[in-house]
Amino acid sequence: MSALRFEVQATCAQTGARAGLIHTAHGTIETPVFMPVGTQGTVKALTPRDLQDDLDAKIILGNTYHLFLRPGHERIERVGGLHRFMSWPRAILTDSGGFQVFSLDTLRKVTDEGVLFRSHLNGDPHFFSPESTVDVQLALGSDIMMVLDECLAYPVTHTTALESMHRTIRWARAGYAHYLRREKGLHCALFPIVQGSMYPDLRRACAEALMELDAPGYAIGGLSVGEPRELSQDMAALTAPLLPADRPRYVMGVGMPDELPRYVAHGVDMMDCVLPSRNARNGYLFTSRGKVVIKHAQYIEDKTPLDPECLCYTCRTFSKAYLRHLFQAGEILFSTLATLHNVRYYLDIMRRIRHAILLGKYPEFLTSLQSAAPVEAGG
Amino acid sequence: MSALRFEVQATCAQTGARAGLIHTAHGTIETPVFMPVGTQGTVKALTPRDLQDDLDAKIILGNTYHLFLRPGHERIERVGGLHRFMSWPRAILTDSGGFQVFSLDTLRKVTDEGVLFRSHLNGDPHFFSPESTVDVQLALGSDIMMVLDECLAYPVTHTTALESMHRTIRWARAGYAHYLRREKGLHCALFPIVQGSMYPDLRRACAEALMELDAPGYAIGGLSVGEPRELSQDMAALTAPLLPADRPRYVMGVGMPDELPRYVAHGVDMMDCVLPSRNARNGYLFTSRGKVVIKHAQYIEDKTPLDPECLCYTCRTFSKAYLRHLFQAGEILFSTLATLHNVRYYLDIMRRIRHAILLGKYPEFLTSLQSAAPVEAGG
Numbered sequence: 237m238s239a240l241r242f243e244v245q246a247t248c249a250q251t252g253a254r255a256g257l258i259h260t261a262h263g264t265i266e267t268p269v270f271m272p273v274g275t276q277g278t279v280k281a282l283t284p285r286d287l288q289d290d291l292d293a294k295i296i297l298g299n300t301y302h303l304f305l306r307p308g309h310e311r312i313e314r315v316g317g318l319h320r321f322m323s324w325p326r327a328i329l330t331d332s333g334g335f336q337v338f339s340l341d342t343l344r345k346v347t348d349e350g351v352l353f354r355s356h357l358n359g360d361p362h363f364f365s366p367e368s369t370v371d372v373q374l375a376l377g378s379d380i381m382m383v384l385d386e387c388l389a390y391p392v393t394h395t396t397a398l399e400s401m402h403r404t405i406r407w408a409r410a411g412y413a414h415y416l417r418r419e420k421g422l423h424c425a426l427f428p429i430v431q432g433s434m435y436p437d438l439r440r441a442c443a444e445a446l447m448e449l450d451a452p453g454y455a456i457g458g459l460s461v462g463e464p465r466e467l468s469q470d471m472a473a474l475t476a477p478l479l480p481a482d483r484p485r486y487v488m489g490v491g492m493p494d495e496l497p498r499y500v501a502h503g504v505d506m507m508d509c510v511l512p513s514r515n516a517r518n519g520y521l522f523t524s525r526g527k528v529v530i531k532h533a534q535y536i537e538d539k540t541p542l543d544p545e546c547l548c549y550t551c552r553t554f555s556k557a558y559l560r561h562l563f564q565a566g567e568i569l570f571s572t573l574a575t576l577h578n579v580r581y582y583l584d585i586m587r588r589i590r591h592a593i594l595l596g597k598y599p600e601f602l603t604s605l606q607s608a609a610p611v612e613a614g615g
Numbered sequence: 616m617s618a619l620r621f622e623v624q625a626t627c628a629q630t631g632a633r634a635g636l637i638h639t640a641h642g643t644i645e646t647p648v649f650m651p652v653g654t655q656g657t658v659k660a661l662t663p664r665d666l667q668d669d670l671d672a673k674i675i676l677g678n679t680y681h682l683f684l685r686p687g688h689e690r691i692e693r694v695g696g697l698h699r700f701m702s703w704p705r706a707i708l709t710d711s712g713g714f715q716v717f718s719l720d721t722l723r724k725v726t727d728e729g730v731l732f733r734s735h736l737n738g739d740p741h742f743f744s745p746e747s748t749v750d751v752q753l754a755l756g757s758d759i760m761m762v763l764d765e766c767l768a769y770p771v772t773h774t775t776a777l778e779s780m781h782r783t784i785r786w787a788r789a790g791y792a793h794y795l796r797r798e799k800g801l802h803c804a805l806f807p808i809v810q811g812s813m814y815p816d817l818r819r820a821c822a823e824a825l826m827e828l829d830a831p832g833y834a835i836g837g838l839s840v841g842e843p844r845e846l847s848q849d850m851a852a853l854t855a856p857l858l859p860a861d862r863p864r865y866v867m868g869v870g871m872p873d874e875l876p877r878y879v880a881h882g883v884d885m886m887d888c889v890l891p892s893r894n895a896r897n898g899y900l901f902t903s904r905g906k907v908v909i910k911h912a913q914y915i916e917d918k919t920p921l922d923p924e925c926l927c928y929t930c931r932t933f934s935k936a937y938l939r940h941l942f943q944a945g946e947i948l949f950s951t952l953a954t955l956h957n958v959r960y961y962l963d964i965m966r967r968i969r970h971a972i973l974l975g976k977y978p979e980f981l982t983s984l985q986s987a988a989p990v991e992a993g994g
Contacts, residue, residue, distance in 0.1 A: 278942060281947040285928065307915065307940045315918050315936045323932045534684065539694050550662065553702045557694045561656060561686045568660040571947050 240380065242484050242505075245432070248598040252477065252503040252582035255593040258295075258453075258484055261423035262319060262327040265294040267484060268500045268593075270586045271508040272579050274543045275299045275473040276306070277322045279579070281571040290549055291580055295379075297329035297508045298419060300372055301336035304362070305355050309375040317377030324395055329508075330378040331371045332411075332429075333544060337458075338387045346386065348403065366411035374424060381533045382455060382488075383411040385429040390463040397433035404431045405445045418546045429457040430475050434467050443478040454479045455486040456504075465491075469498055476503040493522050493585055497602055512582045516574035519563045522581045527614050528556070530574070535560040548580040549573075619759065619804035619831045621863050621884075627977040631856065631882040634972040637674075637832075637863055639758040640802035641698060641706040644673040646863060647879045647972075649965045650708060650887040651958050655685070656680045658958070659892055660950040663703050669928055670959055674706035674758070676887045680715035681750055683741070684734050688754040696756030701873045708887075709757035711748045711790075711808075712867070714836075717766045724742060725765065727782065745790035753803060761867075762790040764808040769842040777814035783810040784824045791828045806865060808836040813846050815853050833858045834865040835883075844870075846878055855882040872901050872964055876981055878967050891961045895953035898942045901960045907935070909953070914939040926960040928952075934960040 241259040248254070258265040272279045272287065274296045279287060287293045298318055303309060312321050318328055337344055337353045344353040350365035354436045366384045373381035388397060415426045419475040428446040432438030446454065456475045459468040472487050479485050487499050487504035499507060512522065521528040522542035528535070530542075540557035550559070550573040562570035592601035620638040625961060627633070632772035637644040651658045651666065653675045666672045677697055682688060684882045691700050697707055701903035716723055723732040729744035743801070745763045752760035764783045767776060787807040794805045807825040811817030825833065835854045838847040851866050858864050864877050865885035878886060891901065900907040907914075909921075919937035929952040941949035 276944045276946060278946050278948045281951075283779070283928070283948065284932070285950065306944055307936070311916055311936070314916055317932060321934070321935070321937055321940075537690055537693055553663070555694060555700070557686070557690070558656070558702070559698050561700075565655045565685060567655060567657050567660065568947055568950050569657045570949065572660075572662065578817070 237272040237374075237584075239419065242453065242482065244482065245278040246594050247481075248501075248593055248596070250599045251501040251602070253500045253593050253598045254503060254505060255590050256447045256484070256505060258505075260295075260327045260425075262325060262379050265296060265327055266590060268496075268586055269295060269506050270496065271295050271297045271506065272321070272510055273297045273299070273513060274324075274328075275510075277312075277318065279575070280517065281575045283374040284322065286572075286576060287324070288326070290576060291328055291583055293326070293579070293583060295329060296324065296329055298330045298378060299333070299336060300330045300376070301333035302368060303376060304329075304333060304372050305357055307434075307470065309372045313377070316377075319377060327379040328376075329486075330373045330376055331408070331488070333364055333372070334369070334382075334384045335387050337364060337435045338372060346403075346539070348406070350384065350407075351386075360453070366407040367414040369374075370411050370415045370418065370426065374418060374422060377422075378424060378514040380453065381415075381424055381426045383408045383426060383428050384430055384449065385457055387431070387458050387461065388433050390461045391436065392433050394435055394438075397431075397435055397438055401432050401438050401442050402533075404429065408446055408449065412451065416502075425452045425525045427451055427455045428451045428459075429455040429488070431458045433458060434463055434471060436474055437611040438480060439471060439475045443475055447480070451483070453484040453486060453506075455488050457488045458485060458551045460489040460509075465495065468504070469495070472499055472504060473502040493582065494605070496585050497529065497589055498524070498608060500593075501598070501602060509582075512578035513575050517571045518579040519574070521559075521574060522578055528558065530560050530563050532560075541558040542577055543581070545582070546577065546581065548577050618798070618802045621832065621861065623861065625973050625975065626860075627880075627972055627975070629978045630880040630981070632879045632968075632972050632977045633860075633882060633884060634969050635863070635884060637706075637805075637884075639674075639706045641704060641758050642673060644706055645969060647875075647968055648674060648885050649809040649875065649961045649963055650674050650676045651674045651890045651961075652678070652887055652892060653701070653703075653707075654889075655681045656691075657699065658954070659896065660947075660954045661958070663701065665951075666703070667705070667954060669955060670962055672705070672958070672962060674708060675703065677707055677709045677755065677757060678712070678715060679709045679748060679755070680712035681754060682709075683712060684736055684865065688751045697929065698756060706758040707755075708759040708885075709752045709755055709761065710867070711761040711763040712743055712751070713761075714766050717741060717906065720766050725782075727785070728761065728826065729786075732763075740780040745786040746793040749790050749794045749797065749805065753797060753801060756801075757803060759832065760794075760803055760805045762787045762805060762807050764810055764836055766810070766837055766840065767812050769813065771812050773817070776810075776814055776817055780811050780817050780821050784821060787825055787828065791830065804831045806830055806832045806834045808834040808867070809854050809858070810837045810914055811908040812837060812961040813842055813850060815850075817852045818850060819857060820853055823939070826859070830862070832865060832885075834867050836867045838866060839868040839888075844874065848874070850879070850894070851878055851883060855894075872961065873984070875961070875964050876968055876984060879972075880977070880981060885917045888961075890982070891957035892954050895957040896950045898949075898953070900953060900959055901939075909935065909939050909942050911939075921950045921956055922960070925960065927956050929956040
């Protein structure tokens with residue numbers, strides 16, 4: 237497990253929330269951590285400088301599917317790997333590409349060997365196998381790679397979920413075996429992914445089977461696929477404690493700001509979501525006073541900052557009136573300033589969570605959230 | 616003339632090129648200067664921080680027409696003026712809106728009182744008079760305002776140009792008189808604009824008539840309207856020496872990188888153009904080795920910086936391969952990185968020009984440009 241070392245610094249006796257450090261070849265990540273999503277080799281609208289100096293992000297996520305199609309993992313490898321390509325010196329986690337492929341709906345065909353799909357860019361046929369997605373991610377040079385898994389929509393029958401879970405387990409074994417043959421000295425960790433739809437027995441069986449791989453970390457996948465949000469929480473709460481306490485646990489693709497502390501309370505260490513950046517570009521901004529829909533007329537002459545409690549560049553520098561103007565005028569600068577703020581908002585939540593756990597005050601922290609104004613005002 | 620003070624530091628005896636300082640209420644501008652264009656209250660894709668820390672721009676340009684329509688000059692005034700609105704603490708020059716209105720073609724009607732036009736956003740009718748455009752610019756709080764002028768297309772007959780020139784002079788007088796009534800203590804300078812199409816006699820007559828206003832600076836307008844580029848140079852070369860040597864001279868809307876030193880050699884102190892930023896967003900990048908069209912396949916795996924002689928953030932940090940990928944993928948970050956570079960390229964040319972003038976070496980500088988690789992490789 238030299239590729240990655242996890243150090244638990246504090247565990248909340250009451251909730252199971254943990255604070256820790258993940259040591260990678262590209263720096264140390266303080267957990268619990270939220271990972272900004274950098275789909276196509278860029279966290280949309282932000283420079284690596286913004287991510288480091290303003291946001292102090294320690295790890296970002298890249299999407300294997302997108303990078304595989306454009307510019308291509310072999311090209312990225314030839315120009316020195318993804319870190320150098322995007323000039324990001326800190327850690328990178330890549331997904332397996334499976335989630336995107338399974339979102340293609342009509343364009344794919346699943347067999348036991350893998351998944352055949354057509355590029356959303358030009359319709360070209362491609363095939364992802366458990367082995368090939370490991371190869372793609374090794375070419376990218378990511379610090380944390382994910383196994384190919386089958387990600388189901390919601391709802392599915394128990395029979396479908398069972399069959400799919402077995403395929404996910406077979407793929408994880410095949411991918412992991414391939415990884416062990418290839419990984420020597422490359423300092424890339426590979427995480428298996430627990431599936432099982434919303435069925436507790438399948439989640440348990442899947443976690444148990446994947447444990448045999450003795451991986452340096454485990455993910456919980458198949459959430460945020462259309463199920464009620466309470467069900468996502470229930471599945472994470474059920475699955476996380478089944479995974480080894482001395483390895484990081486990663487819930488993929490979540491969540492809303494007020495959900496982050498709840499996942500952490502289940503013993504989750506890592507999360508990612510496009511929500512802060514995508515909502516930012518669409519003018520939906522998260523603040524300590526609730527959600528701000530910046531196009532609303534009430535902000536036309538609002539001289540106050542977006543979030544008076546936020547210390548990001550956007551909130552330190554600009555008024556809501558200006559941000560609204562940029563949004564209405566379709567200016568590129570809006571995307572940059574809004575993304576800077578929303579991602580900072582997420583990272584600041586995680587910093588407060590971590591701080592509370594280290595202080596041994598996480599139960600009090602959770603209580604304070606319930607009694608205070610909502611972290612996220614819905615709508 | 617307390618609104619603006621111009622200090623000539625050095626004049627090239629051979630060419631007439633000058634190096635100087637323009638002192639404004641929002642800082643001192645080193646001339647010759649190229650002003651990045653910030654049409655809608657933002658230099659597209661750049662933060663004010665980029666403009667200050669990376670580019671060290673001392674003055675930017677705002678477009679009165681666009682800001683008048685959206686969000687509206689009265690709104691900007693109520694939230695504290697354009698500087699505060701866009702969080703730009705340095706100098707701002709605004710045009711009169713005339714150029715944009717005259718670009719509207721079918722949507723306008725010119726009378727002696729001003730110009731009636733319809734908004735390109737929603738078709739609403741509006742009227743700009745020589746007085747009202749001064750009022751709009753005073754509301755914006757710009758440091759250097761421009762009078763309303765009639766900007767003709769190319770070519771026009773001498774008769775048309777003569778009639779239009781007289782209108783421009785009448786408008787300049789009306790606008791200037793209104794300005795003198797209103798300006799007291801506002802620290803906003805107003806520049807008249809020499810018109811006259813491509814007719815030397817009209818340029819001379821217009822310059823002479825506008826001199827009566829004893830303005831703190833003068834502009835040469837009506838260039839870059841479709842005429843051959845040599846003709847633009849001829850008109851600037853003819854007109855600049857007619858303007859007072861102790862006031863800044865501003866040629867509006869120019870030019871290509873290799874044209875900048877030539878305008879300066881005519882005794883021009885200020886220029887602006889959308890070219891560096893617009894070309895950047897379209898993937899046309901200026902470099903010391905010639906123009907780079909980033910979409911070209913030759914850059915797919917090019918690990919070298921865009922311009923090895925450039926010290927901008929983009930060139931210090933990223934490869935052509937990465938920039939090409941961002942462009943092909945339609946990523947917002949491309950616009951930011953490309954604009955940062957192209958604007959820096961323009962500002963660095965101006966810094967080299969100024970340096971050569973101060974050293975008394977401007978003729979040698981011009982000669983070195985002709986013998987070296989072209990500043991701009993055309994195509």
